[in-house]
Structures are given as structure tokens and as C-alpha cells.
Amino acid sequence: MSTTQVPSAVSRVPALAGYAHALLRIVASYVLLTHASAKLFHVPHIAMFDGLPLFSLLGAAGAIELVGGVLVLIGWFTRAAAFVLSGELAFAYFLGHAPNGHFFLPLLNQGEPAVLLSFICLFIAAAGPGAWSIDNRR
Secondary structure (H helix, E strand, C coil), X not given: CCCCCCCHXXXXXXXXXXXXXXXXXXXXXXXXXXXXXXXXXXXCCCHHHCCCCCCCHHHHHHHHHHHHXXXXXXXXXXXXXXXXXHHHHHHXXXXXXXXXXXXXXCCCCCCHHHHHHHHHHHHHHHHCCCCCCCHHHC
């Protein structure tokens, strides 16, 4: 093999990146949908969300996560939905987790999911939906 030839496995990496990107989008939106479902429909049941009024901060977060999660899952208006979700999750961290102390340590204030999902959504908003999306079919 000459020095100018690239092994076939290495040349496929950029082609696979779009599918990995799509899987990240799909899995992240599924996780958001489980949060929305727990808040709005009590499935899975989380005692903290019992009696949660829809017109409250957590109720509004659940509605945003439900609508945005579905849009990101199917890849429709993905950039806008992911951007809104990123902001909602950042807001959740600063309002719901950071006040518990340890502002710069999400591990200690149980804010890791909010931080990670916020940055995943920010990445999706910047990079687009990836493969397997309605946005890429238009």
C-alpha cells in the first residue's frame, strides 16, 4: 500500500458520523420525552411530580420537553426545537439545581442530566439533525 492510499475503514468514518449524530439526536430526545411523560402523564411515576399543575414552571418545562422532544426525535424544525430545549434545560439547571449549592459541581447538585442534555441540544441546534430526519428530506 502506498502512502497516499487511505484504509477503507478510515475513509468510512465521516460517512458514519452523520448516523452517530442522528443516534445522539434520537436518544437525547427519547430521554427528554421520558422526563416530559413523567411530569405530564406520570409515566414513569415519580412522586415529586404528583399533583403537578400544568401552569407551573415544572408543568411548562414538561410541555416544552414534550413538544420539543417529539420535534427533535423526528427531526422536524430540529434546529429551532433543539435551541429552545437547550435554553429550557439551562434554565432548569440554574433554577432547579444550582440553588442547591455547588454551582460549578453538577455532580453534587444532581444537575448533570440538565447540563449534558442542554449542551447536546445546543450541538444539535448548531449542527442540524443529521441523518434520518424530516428536515433532510425537504
